[in-house]
Amino acid sequence: MTQHKGTNRDSIKESPYRTLHWLRKFVRLWSLQTLTDVPERLHNLWQKMIGSYWFIPTACVLLGILLAPTLIAIDHQFDSESIKNIGIAFTGNDDTARAIVTSIASAVLGVAGTTFSITIAVLSMASSQFGPRLLRNFLTDTPNQFVLGAFIGTFSYSLLILKSIYKSDVASGVPQLAVTFAIVMAIVCALLLVYFVQHMVHAIQASHVIQGASNDAISNIHYWYRAYCDTEHNRHVEDSSDINDYRDWHKIPIYAPISGYIVQLYTESLVTLAKDYGGVIEMHAHLGAFVTDRNVVGHFYQRPEQHGSHVQRSRNRYLAILPRAVDALFWQRFAASLHIERRRTHSNDISYSLSQMTEIAIRALSPGINDPKTAVNCVQSLTMCISIMMRRQPPSPYHFFTPPDDYDQIPLVANQPRPAILAVVARRPTISDFITTSLGEIRHYAMADLMVLKALCQSMVDLNYARVNDAQRQSLLHELGLIERAGQDNLGYTELIADLEAMCKQAREFINDKDAHRKHFAYVSDFDAHIRSQLRRQFSES
Structure with missing residues (x-):
């Protein structure tokens, strides 16, 4: 008992420090140095709120709480005789109104519990069949959240309406319009229950889950990969001499602030940080990578003092500002430029979206499920996503900042400045990396299944239609060789091996x-x- 009291006392003492820690983290997150990324941060915060299971039901409850006094106030503005002229309006006394609203409140609350039980059962089945990382797709299902929100929102609305019903001998004792709206909502909830059952039947189908993961991956691909070539950025890359020289500068290792997965990487904040400290930040860890607080996730390359890009405006018009030394503020701003969590969560990471389909395929190939058709469907969806990436312009690892308009008016230490200055070099996964981490993992678990191996071989052929350079062709041939080798070492019959070898040979040609x-x-x-x-011979002879 004494130890328990001591533990509580220590936690009480630590609570102010924890509050101060989160307050400092919030201040760093929304400081003036990170204003360039505020739209993206707000967008990520909104997506996180929308993706939670509580947001839409809570909004429905608040809507019901606001609708109740609003409709009651509107009721008081109308005469009861005028309301009776409305054909669908409720015109009963207070006892009837109280009985109806009480029945609606109790019924929708019971149905809400039933829908929640169905949801838990579906989540349990999805966790065992598709994997626990696919549960988010069910929890963030908007129709599912809206149905639950409609039930509990109607319940909250009915309770507040029930409180406002009193004896009919008082003027406007029965809020007739409010009770009518409660009846309408009860009918809508009954229809939503039928829709909910039909929706859950489709939601647990493997094809529906794969399509949802594929749509998520395509959305992230469109976020990172462009449909056109950025000629201005390519001109900056060609004109920049720092791309070849920055590795010769003095470098400082950058460590991860905490351990976990890199969920978000705010590039604009890194560009602003590199500009203020007069250097180049090279990030080795990419989005979705796991790091520890001892990992070197990047390097900061300090520009030489004679570098022309250090000239900036100051109080003295002709003063050349030298590069700033790395201090505590640098590390605070760098920590605010990364969003690291202990578990890998949904973000605009392409590899995370592709890994969902890969996990479904691996689960389908397990002895407990043994569903190669689902694995083939996943291979085809992954092929479609990678094909889109191969046809679009990949994201550039180089990020520049443009000097102000009056930059040329300042006397320079060096010659004419460049039109854009290198600030951040970020590592991005290549097409070969995506093929290895998605289709390659499926190949490892499908080594003894001819159907899936032939689907992977066909996938290489389909991707060949989308390739745009020789490097992509070499990646496809490399994966095709691994597919053939996997079948040669693990297929049980020589006929099956010969069949796979013949298909791989035709695909290679x-x-x-x-x-x-x-x-x-x-x-x-x-x-x-x-x-x-x-058959052709028989047809010609006949």
């Missing part, structure tokens, strides 16, 4: 063909070719 973009690939095995020749 098709990928190496320079004119493959204008041809159609269709694998034909030796047995099928023999059957077709026999």
Whole structure:
């Protein structure tokens, strides 16, 4: 008992320090140095709130609480005889109104409990079949949240309406319009219950879950990959000499502030930080990577004092400001430029979205489920997502900042300044990385399944239609060789091995063909070719 009291006493003493820690973190997050990323931070905060299970139901409850006094006030502005002229309006006495509203409140609360029980059962089944990381897709399902919110919002509204019903001998004792709206909401809730059951039946289907994960991945791809080439940025890359020189400057290692997964990386804040301290920040850890507080996640390269980009405006018009030394404020601003959490959560990370489909495929290939058709469906969806990435312009690792308009008016230590100055170099996963971490993992678990291996082989052919350079072709040929090797070492029959080898050989020839973009690939095995020749011979003889 004494130890328990001591523990409570220590936690009480630590609570002010914890509050001060979170307050400092909030101040750093919304400081003036991070105003460039405020729209993105607000967007991420909004997405996090929308993705939570409580936001929409809470909004519905607040809406019900606001509607009740509003409709009661409107009721008091109308005469009861005028309301009776409305055909669907409630015109009963106070006892009838109280009985109706009480029945509605008790009924919708019971149905809300039923829908919550159904949701928990679906989550339990989805966790065992699709994986625990797919639970967020069910919890953030907007129709599911809205149905639950409508039930508890109607319950809250009915309670407040019930409080305002009193004896009919008092003027305007029965809020007739408010009771009518409660009846309408009860009918809507009954229809929503039918919709909820139908929606959950479709939500637990594997094809629906895969499509949702695929749509999420495509949305993130469109966020990072552009449909056009940024000619101005390419000009900055060609004109910048710092890209080849910055590694020769004095560098300072940058450590992760805490351990966890990098959920968000605010590039604009890093650019502003590099500009203020006169250097280049090179990030080695990418979005979604796991780091510890001892990991070197990047380096800060300090520009030499003679570098021309250090000239800035100050009180003295002709004073050249030298680069600032790294201090405590630098590390605070760098920590505010990263969002690290202990668990990997949903963000605009492409690899996280692709890993959801990969996990579904791996679960489908497990002995307990044994559903290769679902794995093939995941392979096809992953192929579609990677194909989109191959056809679009990848994100550039280089980020620049543009000097002010009066920059040229300041006397310079060096020659004419560049139109843009290098600030941040960020590492991005390549197409080869995405193929390895998605289709490559499925290949590892499908080594003894010919259907999935042939689907992976077909995937390489489909991706070949979208390739735009020779590096992508080499990545496809490398993965195709691994697929063939996996089948040779793990398939149980020589006929199956020969079938896979023949398909891989035809796929390799098709990928190496320079004119493959204008041809159609269709694998034909030796047995099928023999059957077709026999059928053609019989047809010609007849």
